[in-house]
Amino acid sequence: MLLNYEVLDNKLVVKLEGELDHHVSEEIRQELDELIEKKRCKLLIFDLSGLHFMDSSGIGVIMGRYKSISKNGGKVCVIKVSDKIDKIFNLSGLYRIVDKHENLKDALDSM
Amino acid sequence: MEYKNYMKLEFESKSQNEAFARVVVAAFASQLDPTIEEITDVKTAVSEAVTNAIIHGYEKATGMVRVICTIRDNELEVIIEDDGQGIVDVEKAMEPLYTSKPELERSGMGFTVMETFMDKVDVYSEAGKGTRIKMVKKFNSLNRSKDVK
Numbered sequence: 001m002l003l004n005y006e007v008l009d010n011k012l013v014v015k016l017e018g019e020l021d022h023h024v025s026e027e028i029r030q031e032l033d034e035l036i037e038k039k040r041c042k043l044l045i046f047d048l049s050g051l052h053f054m055d056s057s058g059i060g061v062i063m064g065r066y067k068s069i070s071k072n073g074g075k076v077c078v079i080k081v082s083d084k085i086d087k088i089f090n091l092s093g094l095y096r097i098v099d100k101h102e103n104l105k106d107a108l109d110s111m
Numbered sequence: 112m113e114y115k116n117y118m119k120l121e122f123e124s125k126s127q128n129e130a131f132a133r134v135v136v137a138a139f140a141s142q143l144d145p146t147i148e149e150i151t152d153v154k155t156a157v158s159e160a161v162t163n164a165i166i167h168g169y170e171k172a173t174g175m176v177r178v179i180c181t182i183r184d185n186e187l188e189v190i191i192e193d194d195g196q197g198i199v200d201v202e203k204a205m206e207p208l209y210t211s212k213p214e215l216e217r218s219g220m221g222f223t224v225m226e227t228f229m230d231k232v233d234v235y236s237e238a239g240k241g242t243r244i245k246m247v248k249k250f251n252s253l254n255r256s257k258d259v260k
Contacts, residue, residue, distance in 0.1 A: 022162040023126035029216065053133075053151075055158040059218035084151045091227055092220045 002050075003031055011111065012041035013104065017050030020058040029061055036065065042074035045107050049080035058085075059092045066097050075099070079107050116142065116182040124169040124176050124193065126162075132178055132191075133157040139180050140187050143250040152228035153187065153248055159221040160191040160244045167211065168195025168242055185250045189229075192243040198236040205234065 001024040002017040077099040101107040133154040179190040210219035231247040
């Protein structure tokens with residue numbers, strides 16, 4: 001599991017690559033919390049184009065970050081979601097709290 | 112005649128083995144000529160069940176997790192069992208969004224994912240003895256290729 005990020009005008013873009021399951025979720029969660037704290041970004045964008053596998057542990061990770069970011073008035077969104085991951089997001093009702101966009105441009109335009 | 116195949120896998124309840132277990136089951140199921148969607152469904156369901164065995168069945172202890180797969184024609188049956196602490200209230204555990212471990216940021220969607228991605232899910236559990244999850248999925252790809260012939 002790889003996590004890359006960039007900060008664009010106060011917006012944190014995190015690219016997750018590989019497989020997100022329970023085994024890696026704790027590490028990813030810590031890395032994300034440190035980044036959110038350090039960069040003080042109110043908008044978090046998950047680029048999931050490189051995510052090949054995700055189970056419900058991934059839902060826990062995204063929902064958890066949403067909770068902390070929304071407390072400070074921030075927003076979370078996901079981009080480049082594959083069909084298989086879309087299926088789990090739909091099932092869990094994640095889209096009720098997190099927006100989905102085709103690409104980074106659409107996500108940035110919407111904010 | 113019915114086509115039949117069987118395999119059994121046993122490993123320690125370490126989170127490193129979650130990926131190992133789902134990849135093994137996916138490789139075993141590949142003889143059914145599955146679509147990518149079918150194989151992803153199976154991998155995700157296996158990942159959920161094995162994760163449950165590790166974090167709920169054994170918690171901090173280490174025990175053995177067994178994965179038993181049987182193929183009957185175009186159907187795959189996957190049994191995932193542990194000898195952990197068992198589930199006291201199975202019905203409650205299977206409710207969407209219910210988690211006994213909110214502090215771990217579990218989403219409570221594990222059983223819902225299994226039930227959505229597989230055709231049949233049965234849970235047998237006894238407190239203090241362990242849990243056995245039996246899941247069945249029907250693959251349609253072999254039928255399709257037969258039609259072509």
